[in-house]
Amino acid sequence: MGMGNNKPPIVEIAHLSKSYRRGSQTIPVLEDITFDIADGEFLALMGPSGSGKSTLLNLIAGIDKADRGTIRVGGVDITTLSDKELATWRSANVGFIFQFYNLMPVLTAFENVELPLLLTDLSRSERREHVELALQLVGLTDRVDHYPAQLSGGQQQRVAIARAVVSDPAILVADEPTGDLDRVSAGEILQLMDRLVREFDKTIIMVTHDPRAAEKARIIRHLEKGILTDIDGQPASPVAGS
Amino acid sequence: MMFLLKLIIRNAFRHKLRSILTVVGIAIAIIAFGLLSTLVGLWYHGVEASSASRLVTRNAISLIFPLPLSYKDRIRQVPGVKTVSYGNWFGGIYIDEKHFFANEAIEPKSFLELYPEFILTPEQKDAFLRDRKGCIVGKRLADTYGWKIGDLITLRGTIFPGQWEFVLRGIYRGAEKGTEERALFFHWDYLNETLRKTMPRRADQVGFYMITVERPELAAEVSQAVDAIFKNSLAETLTETEKAFQLGFVAMTEAILVAIQIVSYVVIVIIMVVAANTMAMTARERIAEYATMKTLGFGGWHIAGIVFGESLVIALSGGLLGVALTFPAAHWIEVELAQFFPAFSIAPLTIGLDLLAALAVGVTAGIFPTWRGATIGIAEGLRRIG
Numbered sequence: 001m002g003m004g005n006n007k008p009p010i011v012e013i014a015h016l017s018k019s020y021r022r023g024s025q026t027i028p029v030l031e032d033i034t035f036d037i038a039d040g041e042f043l044a045l046m047g048p049s050g051s052g053k054s055t056l057l058n059l060i061a062g063i064d065k066a067d068r069g070t071i072r073v074g075g076v077d078i079t080t081l082s083d084k085e086l087a088t089w090r091s092a093n094v095g096f097i098f099q100f101y102n103l104m105p106v107l108t109a110f111e112n113v114e115l116p117l118l119l120t121d122l123s124r125s126e127r128r129e130h131v132e133l134a135l136q137l138v139g140l141t142d143r144v145d146h147y148p149a150q151l152s153g154g155q156q157q158r159v160a161i162a163r164a165v166v167s168d169p170a171i172l173v174a175d176e177p178t179g180d181l182d183r184v185s186a187g188e189i190l191q192l193m194d195r196l197v198r199e200f201d202k203t204i205i206m207v208t209h210d211p212r213a214a215e216k217a218r219i220i221r222h223l224e225k226g227i228l229t230d231i232d233g234q235p236a237s238p239v240a241g242s
Numbered sequence: 243m244m245f246l247l248k249l250i251i252r253n254a255f256r257h258k259l260r261s262i263l264t265v266v267g268i269a270i271a272i273i274a275f276g277l278l279s280t281l282v283g284l285w286y287h288g289v290e291a292s293s294a295s296r297l298v299t300r301n302a303i304s305l306i307f308p309l310p311l312s313y314k315d316r317i318r319q320v321p322g323v324k325t326v327s328y329g330n331w332f333g334g335i336y337i338d339e340k341h342f343f344a345n346e347a348i349e350p351k352s353f354l355e356l357y358p359e360f361i362l363t364p365e366q367k368d369a370f371l372r373d374r375k376g377c378i379v380g381k382r383l384a385d386t387y388g389w390k391i392g393d394l395i396t397l398r399g400t401i402f403p404g405q406w407e408f409v410l411r412g413i414y415r416g417a418e419k420g421t422e423e424r425a426l427f428f429h430w431d432y433l434n435e436t437l438r439k440t441m442p443r444r445a446d447q448v449g450f451y452m453i454t455v456e457r458p459e460l461a462a463e464v465s466q467a468v469d470a471i472f473k474n475s476l477a478e479t480l481t482e483t484e485k486a487f488q489l490g491f492v493a494m495t496e497a498i499l500v501a502i503q504i505v506s507y508v509v510i511v512i513i514m515v516v517a518a519n520t521m522a523m524t525a526r527e528r529i530a531e532y533a534t535m536k537t538l539g540f541g542g543w544h545i546a547g548i549v550f551g552e553s554l555v556i557a558l559s560g561g562l563l564g565v566a567l568t569f570p571a572a573h574w575i576e577v578e579l580a581q582f583f584p585a586f587s588i589a590p591l592t593i594g595l596d597l598l599a600a601l602a603v604g605v606t607a608g609i610f611p612t613w614r615g616a617t618i619g620i621a622e623g624l625r626r627i628g
Contacts, residue, residue: 055621063537063620084541091539098624102534106252111245116538118245163538 009036010170010203011060016069018055018226029055031226033069039170042197042204044217051223053207054175060205061094061173062086074170091119095164095202097193099176101156103148103163109135110144113162120167134162138192154185161192165202172196174206178213190216246544250551254559257524261556264520268560268603269567271513276568276596277575278506280588285492285499287585291420292484294458295324296356299451299468300487302478305331308447309477311434320467322460323453327352329430330449334397334406336387343383345397345426347433356452359417366391366412374432376411380423384413395426402433404440420585453481510599517560517607521553525611532615533623542616549615553608554601561600565593 016033019026029052037043045053058064059071062078063086071078074093081089096102103112113134117127135141138158148156157177164172174193178186194216196202206217214220222229255261299317301307311328318326329348336343350371354360362370362378369391370376379389389395393410408428416423430448437445455464465481472479482490492499525532532545568588576586 058621061537063624087536087539087541090537096534096537098534102530102537102624104249104531104534106249106256111248114245115535119539 007039007041010039010041010074011037011205012070012072013037013060014070014072016056016059016071017067018052018059018064019067029226030059030066030223033226033228035221035228037203037205040197040201040203041219042194042217043206044214044220045205045207045223046209046211046214046220047223049209052226053223056223057173057175057205057207061096061171062090091116091167093169093171095167095169095172097157097160097164097172097174097177099179101148101153101160101180103156103159105148108145108147109140109151109159109162112148112159113166116163116167130166131162134166135159137165138162152185153181154188157181157185157189158192161189161196165196165200170203172202172204174204174208176208176210177206178208178210186210186213246547247551250548250555253524253528253548254552254555260520260524264517264556265560265563267516268513268557268600269564271509271603272561272564272596272600273568273571274509275506275599276564276588276592277571278502278509279592279595280572280586282499282502282506283589283592284583284586285495287420289485289488289492291359291418291422292488293454294461294483294485295455296484297453297455297461297465297468297481298484298487299453299479299481300449302469302480305449307477308444308449309451309479311446311448313451313472313477313479314448316471317451317453317468320464320471322455322457322464322467324456325352325355325454327356327452328448328450329353329452330433331401332397332399332406332428332433333401334399336395336397343424343426344422345428347430348427349430350427353427353452356454359421360414361417362412362414366414370411373409373411374429374435375407375409377408377426377428378412378414379410379426381413381415382423383426384410386424389413397426402437402441402444404436406436408432419587452484510603513560514603514606517553517557517603518610520556521549521607521611522614524552525549525615529615529618529623532618533620536618536620536623545618546612546616550608550612553611554604557600557604557607558597560603561597564600565596568593568596 013036014034016030017028018030019028021027033056045056047053055064059066060073062073062081066079069079076089078086078089104115107115110131113131114127117130122130132141135144138161140155140158140162143151143155143159148159151159172193177193178189181189190213193204193206197204197218204217206213208214299309299313301309308330314326314328317323327349329346332345332347334345335341354362354367360378366378370378377395383389389410391410391413395408395410397406397408399406408426414423434445453464453468455461461483465483468481469479532549535545536542572586572588576583579586
């Protein structure tokens with residue numbers, strides 16, 4: 001685990017709370033979370049199942065809504081955005097990497113990577129250029145016409161990473177990105193993510209159970225029953241990496 | 243847009259077996275709907291084929307009661323009447339009841355004048371007019387039984403008992419595809435002369451008069467004038483247009499007609515339910531994909547378009563396949579069941595209804611999955627993975 005950088009925060013979370021309703025019961029998932037993530041950081045969020053780490057990731061990525069508190073990403077308070085505004089914001093600012101890759105089975109690797117660009121004003125040739133660059137970055141230029149079913153798990157995750165970075169978002173969110181991979185493939189994926197941070201200045205927020213995966217991150221944060229803690233279980237400092 | 247269309251089409255045939263079975267199911271339903279609609283249309287064929295300038299005069303009490311032959315000259319004197327012919331429904335049976343076809347005793351000269359749509363060669367026409375025991379049959383009927391000119395055809399009389407023999411003198415063709423070609427006509431005089439010998443009480447009586455008027459707009463006036471002549475007589479008449487006369491027959495079997503129509507709609511409703519189930523199943527399986535697309539920034543309308551488009555692609559594929567197969571199916575019916583139908587042709591309107599039915603199947607089947615896909619929450623949808 002490395003130390004954090006000294007750049008200004010790209011994500012600022014203040015007094016964030018989230019609960020779910022199950023029948024008449026209200027189940028708190030996140031309670032009064034406050035912390036920042038510096039620009040260009042590689043943060044791992046760890047914690048047992050049900051601790052709220054995926055919920056926190058979803059809130060930061062703008063695919064779920066908080067009950068209370070604010071989340072500012074790149075200076076924008078995303079808790080005030082409507083669903084439509086959030087969709088536009090996500091497509092420009094966040095790249096997603098999922099545990100099960102979430103590729104469209106009927107689209108080739110090239111078409112899967114092209115998908116987010118369809119929402120932009122780019123021309124067909126510009127899209128092609130971006131997609132080829134992204135696939136080159138993940139080392140899959142020889143698999144452009146392959147469908148997901150024709151690729152290994154590691155290759156599918158690399159396509160997913162290419163799709164996440166193709167629109168050049170500032171933040172990448174990864175939910176258990178190595179959870180469905182063997183050790184070798186997982187190592188390759190983590191190296192690739194590390195490269196994205198080091199060479200391309202991306203900010204990565206990764207949820208993981210795997211301590212080996214977390215080691216690749218510069219900062220590890222723990223969630224216990226919806227409360228952010230340090231490794232020793234004490235409430236954490238509000239600044240990631242401090 | 244092209245990309246989404248590509249995605250819709252690929253999604254539609256992702257589960258090949260399921261999609262093919264659904265498409266085939268819809269196609270069969272569309273064929274059934276098209277054929278049943280055509281059958282209902284054929285019920286009205288006689289009505290549609292009737293001429294606006296032809297009238298039919300029958301006994302006012304019922305068609306089964308005859309009219310005196312002497313009415314002929316009095317009808318002819320009514321202003322506006324151009325031609326008068328007459329005839330009797332003979333109802334003879336060829337071989338047995340299963341080999342049904344229409345057979346009528348008619349006054350040949352005026353009849354052929356009244357019905358120019360029955361086309362005979364001049365030689366055959368002359369031969370028919372000259373031979374009192376002669377008969378003519380439609381081409382389809384002749385083909386069905388392999389009859390040739392000069393053949394002897396024997397009918398067993400039911401209304402007029404006995405064995406009746408006719409010599410085939412002509413095979414007529416219809417002027418149009420839908421013209422009735424499955425009937426036999428013979429000399430009314432042959433019937434009448436025989437009746438004079440065997441049942442004199444039934445001689446010199448006709449079942450109906452057929453009248454042509456000089457202009458179609460005179461039809462109502464002439465009808466009233468004819469019926470006025472025989473008012474308060476022993477055999478009062480009812481004169482109506484040929485169309486109204488034919489509609490009377492259709493009305494007798496209206497219950498069957500309604501039943502066929504209901505069946506044709508039920509077929510479509512059943513396939514709607516089947517297709518809706520398929521689409522619901524498909525959408526349920528793809529909820530995570532829809533959520534992923536939403537994550538990437540695609541809106542509810544994009545997802546709605548993809549799901550609804552897929553439903554329409556499957557339904558319209560079935561519809562087009564069904565329409566394409568309806569033609570050979572109709573041709574098969576026309577050839578194999580020639581004795582039952584004058585011409586089993588699929589009308590453009592039926593094709594339009596077929597495609598409309600397929601569209602309705604696609605829309606109905608797509609409504610719920612579209613709503614579900616468009617409104618699913620991203621976090622909820624992503625939880626469906628694995």
